[in-house]
Structures are given as C-alpha cells and as structure tokens.
Amino acid sequence: MKRYVLFDHDGVLVDTEFWYHKAGERALADVGFTLDLDQYVQDMNQGSGTWAQARAAGVDEQTISRQRGVRDAYYQEYLRTEAIEIEGVVDALEELSRHVRMAIVTTAKRRDFEVIHEARRIRQFMDFVLVREDYERAKPHPEPYLTGLKRFGATKGETLVVEDSARGLSSAVAAGIDCVVVHNDFTRTHDFSRATWRIETLSELTDIVLRSA
Structure with missing residues (x-):
C-alpha cells in the first residue's frame, strides 16, 4: 500500500489555474497585448506560461518585469474574491x-x-x-x-x-x-x-x- x-x-x-491565466491576460492587456489561451496552455507545459508570447512578439523585458508585479496583484485580487x-x-x-x-x-x-x-x-x-x-x-x-x-x-x-x-x-x-x-x-x-x-x-x-x- x-x-x-x-x-x-x-x-x-x-x-486557481484559470484565475492565474486571467491575471496574466489582464496584465498584458494593460500594455496592449492579447494573450492567446491555447498557446498559453502549451507554454505552461514548458514552465514559461504568461510571458513567452509577449517576449516572442517583442515586448521588452522592462515592461514584462513591471507587468509581472501587476499580474501578481491581479491574481491576489482574484484569490480573495473568486470561488x-x-x-x-x-x-x-x-x-x-x-x-x-x-x-x-x-x-x-x-x-x-x-x-x-x-x-x-x-x-x-x-x-x-x-x-x-x-x-x-x-x-x-x-x-x-x-x-x-x-x-x-x-x-x-x-x-x-x-x-x-x-x-x-x-x-x-x-x-x-x-x-x-x-x-x-x-x-x-x-x-x-x-x-x-x-x-x-x-x-x-x-x-x-x-x-x-
């Protein structure tokens, strides 16, 4: 046994996984980037997830670093308010x-x-x-x-x-x-x-x- x-x-x-994605999607939307869900799920398998698409599209590291903190804040908001x-x-x-x-x-x-x-x-x-x-x-x-x-x-x-x-x-x-x-x-x-x-x-x-x- x-x-x-x-x-x-x-x-x-x-x-929580949906809300983690939603937080990243929202943070990237703030800078004009649309996160594709299907690609996100594929990237997640490789341990990259939220930022891989943005990097591939040319979003700079300074912006990604700033939006990472924004994503984290959105995620905690969802954790406190969503079922x-x-x-x-x-x-x-x-x-x-x-x-x-x-x-x-x-x-x-x-x-x-x-x-x-x-x-x-x-x-x-x-x-x-x-x-x-x-x-x-x-x-x-x-x-x-x-x-x-x-x-x-x-x-x-x-x-x-x-x-x-x-x-x-x-x-x-x-x-x-x-x-x-x-x-x-x-x-x-x-x-x-x-x-x-x-x-x-x-x-x-x-x-x-x-x-x-």
Missing part, C-alpha cells in the same frame, strides 16, 4: 488521512499560498507544504518531488503523486514516482499517457491507495 501522497496544489486542491473551491476535496482528504500521510508540493509562491489558505481546511491534513521558494528548480524538473520524498524520509515505491498538468506529471515521472492525474478542464488537452492512473475526482484516490498494496 502507498503510505505517502504528495499533492500538487493549483488545479488539484483549489481551482476557487473544488467540491469534495476536504472530504476526500479526510478519508485519505486515515490511510496515508500527505503533503503539498506546489509551484505557487508562498504569499499566494497563504492567501488561498487563510480560511480553508486543506492544510490541516498535510504534514508539510513545499512552495516555490523551497526548492531551486521548478517542475517539470524532478527536484520538487524529490525534495518532498526527502522531507518524508519515504521511498519512491511507497509514495504517490497527484497532479493535473503535463508539466507536473513530467516532474513526477522524472522523480520515479507513480502519478495519479485528476481531471481539470483547464489542462484537459495535455498529454497524460505516462500517468499511472487517471481519475475524475479525488474521491477515487482512497481505492487506488488501498489497491496498490
């Missing part, structure tokens, strides 16, 4: 907590993570949280999940990763850890052929944990 679960955060535990809960997450975590130890491994910045969890019940189920500032190389590099393994003192074979994006799946695969991909409309076009399991909701995770003995 799997004994440890490392969760991605955005798109898995909270529905980002995913139905059933807390119930699924409560059930899982009877069988495994859990942690979050996210590319979210600490300040955004703290805003998200000011009044939510998710963090109580986690042994620890690794945010972007806690490791050097982001997903799709394996370092984030290898850092999670080290914190737990766990082996790869007794650990499960839960992801919703191809970039996160690549990180888990590179780390040598079985990965469950949970459905997310925002990343539904990604290639998940290397996933060990595919699920629609986190409520399916307990069965996977118990069947992986």
